[in-house]
Amino acid sequence: MRSSPATDRGGSVTMEAAMLLPTLMLVLAVALGAVAAAEARLSCADAARIGARALARGETPDRARALALSAAPDGARVELTEGGGTARVTVRAELRIGPLRAPPLGVRAEAAVPLEEPP
Numbered sequence: 001m002r003s004s005p006a007t008d009r010g011g012s013v014t015m016e017a018a019m020l021l022p023t024l025m026l027v028l029a030v031a032l033g034a035v036a037a038a039e040a041r042l043s044c045a046d047a048a049r050i051g052a053r054a055l056a057r058g059e060t061p062d063r064a065r066a067l068a069l070s071a072a073p074d075g076a077r078v079e080l081t082e083g084g085g086t087a088r089v090t091v092r093a094e095l096r097i098g099p100l101r102a103p104p105l106g107v108r109a110e111a112a113v114p115l116e117e118p119p
Contacts (some may be wrong), residue, residue, distance in 0.1 A: 033097035037105055040073050044091040044109035047072035055080055055087035056113040066090070073107075088112045 051068030055061065061080050068078045068089055076093040089111050094104035 011040055036097060037095055037107065040095045040107045041109060043071065044076065044093055044107050045072045045111070047076065047078070048091045048109045048111035049091045049113075051078060051080065051089035051091070052087050052111040052113040055082065055089065057116050058118065082115065085115050086112050087115055 005066045034101050047068045047070075054064040054067045058066070064080055064087075067077050068091060069076065070090050072078065073095070075094040076083045076091050079090040079092075090108065091110075092106065092108045095107055096102065096104050
């Protein structure tokens with residue numbers, strides 16, 4: 001008994017969809033990873049700006065670090081430096097995308113603000 005051309009065509013479409021599904025899942029995973037990385041980068045940039053402004057207006061380094069860490073992603077590291085009339089803050093974080101065995105993605109942002117003169 002032979003199958004009709006319509007039945008063969010329906011099975012072919014199902015087979016193509018089944019083969020395409022893993023590729024679509026991979027594209028979706030990459031897109032979601034890119035969005036997560038962009039979000040982490042923006043959080044690091046905001047944290048660096050907050051820390052640099054605090055340091056520039058005369059806050060203690062501990063206070064500026066605490067302010068930066070409050071806006072930074074979990075597990076971020078904050079480096080503070082002052083020199084040449086500028087307060088500079090660098091925020092680094094590692095982001096895990098994908099399976100636990102995947103290497104972490106490093107995200108970094110830096111901000112520099114001129115030191116304010118005391119009144």
